[in-house]
Amino acid sequence: MGDRFSQLLELRKKTEVADPAAAQKLREQGKLTAWERVEALLDKGSFVPIGRFVRHRATGFGMESRVAYGDGVIAGLGTVDGRRVAVYAQDFTFMGGSVGEMHASKIARLLELAVKIGVPVVGLNESGGARIQEGVDSLKGYGEIFYRNVMASGVVPQIVAILGPCAGGAVYSPALADFIVMTRKSYMYITGPKVVKASVGEDVTHESLGGAEVHATRSGVAHFVVEDDLEAVRLIKRLLSYLPSNNAEDPPFLDTGDDPLREDPALDGVVPEDPVKPYDVREVIARVFDRGSFLEVHALFAQSAVVGFARLGGYPVCVVANQPAYMAGCLDIDSSDKISRFVTFCDAFNFPIVTLVDVPGFLPGTVQEHGGVIRHGAKIIYAYSDATVPKLTVIMRKAYGGAYIAMGSKHLGADYVIAWPTAEIAVMGPEGAIEVIYRRELEKAPNPEELAKQFAEKYRAEVANPYVAAARGYVDDVVLPRETRAYLYRALLHLLDKREKHPRPPRKHGVPPV
Numbered sequence: 001m002g003d004r005f006s007q008l009l010e011l012r013k014k015t016e017v018a019d020p021a022a023a024q025k026l027r028e029q030g031k032l033t034a035w036e037r038v039e040a041l042l043d044k045g046s047f048v049p050i051g052r053f054v055r056h057r058a059t060g061f062g063m064e065s066r067v068a069y070g071d072g073v074i075a076g077l078g079t080v081d082g083r084r085v086a087v088y089a090q091d092f093t094f095m096g097g098s099v100g101e102m103h104a105s106k107i108a109r110l111l112e113l114a115v116k117i118g119v120p121v122v123g124l125n126e127s128g129g130a131r132i133q134e135g136v137d138s139l140k141g142y143g144e145i146f147y148r149n150v151m152a153s154g155v156v157p158q159i160v161a162i163l164g165p166c167a168g169g170a171v172y173s174p175a176l177a178d179f180i181v182m183t184r185k186s187y188m189y190i191t192g193p194k195v196v197k198a199s200v201g202e203d204v205t206h207e208s209l210g211g212a213e214v215h216a217t218r219s220g221v222a223h224f225v226v227e228d229d230l231e232a233v234r235l236i237k238r239l240l241s242y243l244p245s246n247n248a249e250d251p252p253f254l255d256t257g258d259d260p261l262r263e264d265p266a267l268d269g270v271v272p273e274d275p276v277k278p279y280d281v282r283e284v285i286a287r288v289f290d291r292g293s294f295l296e297v298h299a300l301f302a303q304s305a306v307v308g309f310a311r312l313g314g315y316p317v318c319v320v321a322n323q324p325a326y327m328a329g330c331l332d333i334d335s336s337d338k339i340s341r342f343v344t345f346c347d348a349f350n351f352p353i354v355t356l357v358d359v360p361g362f363l364p365g366t367v368q369e370h371g372g373v374i375r376h377g378a379k380i381i382y383a384y385s386d387a388t389v390p391k392l393t394v395i396m397r398k399a400y401g402g403a404y405i406a407m408g409s410k411h412l413g414a415d416y417v418i419a420w421p422t423a424e425i426a427v428m429g430p431e432g433a434i435e436v437i438y439r440r441e442l443e444k445a446p447n448p449e450e451l452a453k454q455f456a457e458k459y460r461a462e463v464a465n466p467y468v469a470a471a472r473g474y475v476d477d478v479v480l481p482r483e484t485r486a487y488l489y490r491a492l493l494h495l496l497d498k499r500e501k502h503p504r505p506p507r508k509h510g511v512p513p514v
C-alpha cells in the first residue's frame, strides 16, 4: 500500500510540471510555470483539477516516448475571491504547450462544465499551437475548443491571458473569448517570422509581428497589457470583480463608500468654453463614477473612444465615451469596433451602459471610406439598438449627425438622455452647416468670411444647443455637470429592474454589419 501511495504522490508532482529543467528556463525568463499560475490566480487550496492524469495516445514521430501526465495542460475549478471560476493553464514545458487531442479535450470539457454550472472561464495560455505530430487529431481538438468557446459566448465570461508564445491555432480560442490580457513577454500570431519571411519576404521579429504593444495599440486584439504573470493575475482578478458569473446574474454590487449623490463642482469646468478645445474625458469619468472604480478596457487602442467598467453607487456599469483629447473624439473604423464590441458584451452580461457624448462625427477621408467606415460605424448603431439593458446617455458637448444617433441616442432606445448646457446637437457643426445652407449668400457677399462668422454664430445660438432636442423630448433633462453623478444614480436605481418591452419580432438572430 505504501508503495502505491508514494507512487501517487510522485505522479502527482509530475502533473504539476512536465519537465523541471524546461521550467527552470521559464523562471529565468521571469515567468511562472502553469501550475504556479493557477495557484497565483485561485484562492489558496480551492483548486479541484479535472483530467489530472490524462495522457495522449498518439503514435509515430517518437510520440510513444514523449508522454506527460496532464498532456501539457492543467485544468479545473476553483475560486477567486470566494467566487467560482473554471481555469486552465498550458504547460509550455511539455512540447511547447502544443495542443494535441487529449490536451484539447480537457479544455473543451472544462468549457462545457463552466457553462453547465455558470462560471467564468480563465485561460492562462502559452502554446506553440496545433501539436504537429498529432496531425488532424490536433485540428479536431482545436475545432472542439472553438465550438465550445462560441457556445459559451454570452453565457459565461471568458478571459484569456497570453503569457508567452501563442502561435497558429493558439490564437483563435483567445480571439473568441471576451477579453485578452497580454504580458510584455508574450506574443501571438497566426504565422511566425520564418513563414512570414518565406511567404511575403518581410523581416519581422516575434515582438514586431505580434507582441503586446502591437496588439494593444494597432490590431486591437489585446484588451489589456501587463508587465508579467503576476500582474496579469491581479488584472484578471480585478476584471472578475466587475463581472457576473453568468448571463443569468447581475454584475456584483460592491459598497465603495462613495456617496452616490455627491456633487462635484469641478465638473462644471471640465468642458472648455471654446468648442474646439480638447479635454480628457477620463477626468469626467473619474469624477462622475465611484472614486478609483474605472477599469479601462482597450486603453491603448482606438483612443478617440474610451470604454471600461466603473461603479456608480456600488453598481457595476459600462462606460462608453468619446475622447476629445484624441482626434477631437471622432469616430473611426477602430473606435467603432471598440465601442460596438464592448456594448455587445455589456448587454450580454446585464451591465447598464452609460454613454458620455462629445463627438464631432465620423472621421472623413479615403483611408476610412475605403477601409469600410460605413459598415464599421453601422456596428455601433446595431449594438446600441440591440442592447436591452438600461441605457443612460449624457451629451456633454458636440453630438453631430450620424455620430449623435449612434452614440446611445434616444432614437436607438436610450432610457434616459441628459445634456449639459454646453451641448450642441445638430446635423453637423456650424462651420460645415452654413457652407451648405448659406452657400449662395456667401458666394455673393463682398465679405464672405465676416458673413460666415455671423451665420455660424446664429446657427450655434438657434440650433447647436440642448434645448431644441429637449423640446422634442429627445433629451429628457438639461443638468449642470456637477449634478450628473446624482442624476445618473437616481435614474439607474429605477432602471435596474428594466425588462425590455419593445416589440421585437421573433428571429433566429439578426445579421449585424461586420
Ligand code: HXC
Binding pocket: 094, 095, 096, 097, 098, 127, 128, 129, 130, 131, 132, 133, 139, 142, 165, 166, 167, 168, 169, 170, 172, 192
Ligand atoms: C509540436 C511544438 C510545437 C508544435 C513548439 N513545439 N511548438 N511541438 N507542435 N506546434 C515544441 C518544440 O519542438 C520544442 O520541443 C518545445 O515545444 C519548445 O519550443 P521551442 O521552439 O524550443 O521554444 P521557443 O524558442 O520559445 O519558441 C516557441 C515557438 C516555436 C515560437 C512557439 O516553438 C514555434 O515556432 N513553434 C511552432 C509554431 C507553429 O508553427 N505553430 C503552428 C502549428 S499549426 P523540444 O523537444 O525541442 O523541447 C497550427 C494550425 C492550427 O496551429 C489551426 C487551427 C485553427
